[in-house]
Amino acid sequence: MSTEQFPIVKIDRMTGQEMLPLFLQKGIFSNYKALPTKEELLDKAKLEMGVESFTKAQEHTILQPERVYRTTNYIVRNFGNFEVGFGLSFLMNNYSDDQLDEALGRVSLYKLGHRLASIILAEVYIQGKMTDIIISKDKLLKYLGYSSYEKQIYTQIDDAMFSLMTLNYYSRI
Numbered sequence: 001m002s003t004e005q006f007p008i009v010k011i012d013r014m015t016g017q018e019m020l021p022l023f024l025q026k027g028i029f030s031n032y033k034a035l036p037t038k039e040e041l042l043d044k045a046k047l048e049m050g051v052e053s054f055t056k057a058q059e060h061t062i063l064q065p066e067r068v069y070r071t072t073n074y075i076v077r078n079f080g081n082f083e084v085g086f087g088l089s090f091l092m093n094n095y096s097d098d099q100l101d102e103a104l105g106r107v108s109l110y111k112l113g114h115r116l117a118s119i120i121l122a123e124v125y126i127q128g129k130m131t132d133i134i135i136s137k138d139k140l141l142k143y144l145g146y147s148s149y150e151k152q153i154y155t156q157i158d159d160a161m162f163s164l165m166t167l168n169y170y171s172r173i
Helices: 013-023 040-050 056-061 091-093 098-108 112-127 137-144 152-166
Strands: 068-070 074-078 083-087 170-173
Touching: 040 056, 040 068, 040 137, 112 152, 137 152
Parallel strands: none
Antiparallel strands: 068 074, 074 083, 083 170
């Protein structure tokens, strides 16, 4: 394989490890309405402990065992030693409930999202600019290892690009 066929971009190991949990998410918003809220979890703990408020450190300790919960603008996934919040505030503020349900159903990253993000970073490097990056359909399919005859990939790419475009996130140790 030559670098002309598949671009090589050097991303240091630490950055790669930090980015991976952001992309390897399957069905992150699939049960959005069923997830407990941060306020519900903290209120329950206040009742159990007989206190009126918590410090930030106490809140973190209480929320740490929860694998997934939601706040006003984020779904938070706890990975043990760090947590990542995934948000769609743009969608939540601009979409009706029906449109929001449809949009949340489209949010999926997993492996394709990670590969697309890496390709975009590679093209940023190759094209030497941060905006107005153009990646042709043929070039993108070639990078991903698909042919134009495999039509299912178009919907998958569209959904992954939609996710990359609309998701915002934070990461906290």
